[in-house]
Amino acid sequence: MEVLLVSATPFEIAPILERLERDFEKGPGGAFTRGNLRVLPIITGVGPIITAWHLGRLFTQYRPDWALHAGVAGAFDRSLALGDVVQIITDRFADVGVEEADGHFTDVFDLGLANPDEPPFEGGWLHNAAAAEARFLPAVTGLTVSRVHGCAPSIEATRQKYPQAQVETMESAAFFYACLQTETPFSQIRALSNYVEPRRREAWKLDLAIERLNAVVADMLSLLVECL
DSSP states (O other), X not given: OEEEEXXXXXXXXXXXXXXXXXXXXXXXXGOEEETTEEEEEEEOOSXXXXXXXXXXXXXXXXXXXXXXXXXXXXESOTTSOTTOEEEEEEEOBOSOEEEOTTSOEEETTTTTSSOTTSTTEETTEEEOHHHHXXXXXXXXXXEEOSSOOOSHHHHHHHHXXXXXXXXXXXXXXXXXXXHHHHTOOEEEEEEEEEESSSOOGXXXXXXXXXXXXXXXXXXXXXXXXXXX
16 A cells, blocks of 8 residues: 655654654655555645645656645644644635735635636535545644734634634645545644644644654554554
8 A cells, every 4th residue: 555644844743754764664765665555755845835846746656545644733723622633624725815905815716716616626625525434533624824823813814714714734725635636535634733823832732742643643554554
């Protein structure tokens, strides 16, 4: 089985990368093999544009059986605890559009510059139908931004425009889009490192989020090794 393991930065999946180096056999192209499982890690860099570029280039020559994106995220939803690991099953691009004269945001779908129901979009959202049917982690709705929120007025405006959004990332929708367009089975898991609020870096639980994220990924890979 071919698994593509995607992350924006190496530190988010550092424990898993160490585990692959230790417990798997490293082959050409940076892939790791154990039994019938072959894992190819790719670090895209931060943000939707660079993520889309890396995946677009990769998918022209390589099509995994399953793609897994793992990273940290901020939470709009205060019922979610910092350190929780969640599965994003629905996402969208949150800041592609225009800022109006009165300060409010109008996205490309509202502007009529894109069809919100042109596949793979449904009402402007991107859905992972398979993940929604087989939930192995708490399922959440995500929002993908090019600039993370850190100012109360912009946070409130975003919450009003996208009240469904529970978590915020900088790559998720780009990963959804690339996988849906290439019909690649995928999962997006995130550990919550902070709440979306006026920026308070000292309140983040980044180490806890990374620890729990990598524990989940390790369990997933171990299960695949056992089952294949």
